[in-house]
Amino acid sequence: MKKVLVMVVVLTIGLTVLAGYLFRALLAPLLALLFDWGILLAGVAGLIGIGYLIHMNLSKLARREKGAFFSVVVIIAFVFTLVSGLVMTPQSPFFRDLILNVQIPVEASLLGILAVTLVYTSLRLVRSRGWTPMSIAFLASAILSLILNLVFINIPTDTPLSYLMMFIRRLPLIGVRGILLGMALGGLVVGLRVLLMIDRPYGE
């Protein structure tokens, strides 16, 4: 019975949202209400998620698992941010400076590590994938893009070479567009499978 109820709710809401694209003016108030509910539920789920995060770290601490020290840091940082945010409010310039001056350097250092990792892995590309047409094409296009994006390459406009360069520069866009079309098609089929009750991830 519970499963049937869930299916009816999913089907009704799904078809209403879909119909909203056809009869936008007629269903606008209902759609706004449904989206508001959705945002509210997502917000509550986000809060529960944060609860899980704290619970996980407290459990680690209680069980004295490996890496409990990191959990102490997480909990202290969380409590400090929460209390100072409640006291000073997120609009306070001092609070924003306090948080952002920690968050931005930490995230920037992670991005720095990521950049080094990507360079290192690109050097190992052939070793991990071998000399396949895909790996050669990937490597060649990456090197070509890097060269073409060098600022000191200036080609006179309205020449055959400039058109060729423009064509080569647009090639990655074509690839991205092709992948996005495929993804959209996959997303469409996933959505339809849920609407037609072929897939029921919510019913597990």
Next chain:
Amino acid sequence: MTWSFIGWVIIGLSAGLLFGLSFLIKDFDIYQIRWPAMISRLIASRASAIEQGKKRQVVLGHQLWSHTYPGLGLHTLSVLPDFLDPESVVDGGQSVSGGDGSLVVFARQMITGRYRDGFSLALQDASLESKLYGPTPLSFTAGFLPELGMDPQGSLALFGDYGPEAALWVEAARTRHGRVFAAAGSIDSQASLFMTVPDLLIGEEVYMLPGLLSPTSKNRAGWLTEDFVRIILILMIVFGAILKMVGVL
């Protein structure tokens, strides 16, 4: 005829094909499985990790819903049940994590739902929990990396919507001798993981994963629908390009 109308025709056609083919395709062998070697390696690495008592990580991505990739979050939840079999969870070595509160909450619902269905007593154990290491991509990475570095890793399976930071997770898992399988949904993750992960699904292949893990006639109907619509789209694009070249459009 407007672009919106063409979009509705494609949606209607897909729905019709999916509905019709779901009833028509009953025979499992009518449409062959794709990339079986990749899936076999994923299953083998997970089995080997269980035998060796190593950790198995399942990452569900950073978002349940996004503008650019709207179906990815939902899709990742469709994949999760295939990783909740009794063998995978009984030793407490499996971990399911995500970077979005709603994803993690839904994943936990699915885990407890499986238990309620009488599927596995092991799922009742607190050892299998969906975890949120951080609510943003980089905070998730900061929380997840120490986790990967602590114990020997058997397998790391990446699904859903995540970015290039996945390259860091892969390197961390590799350092601990973990085998990586990734279904890279976003363009950024595809580009960064192509260099390191041989078992990588990209583009629309990502959406075929539930069917690859548990090949049923309904999943194959989905593949066949995608293939039909893809061919139609290709023909439409070629036709449109020709019309543009001759000056009709």
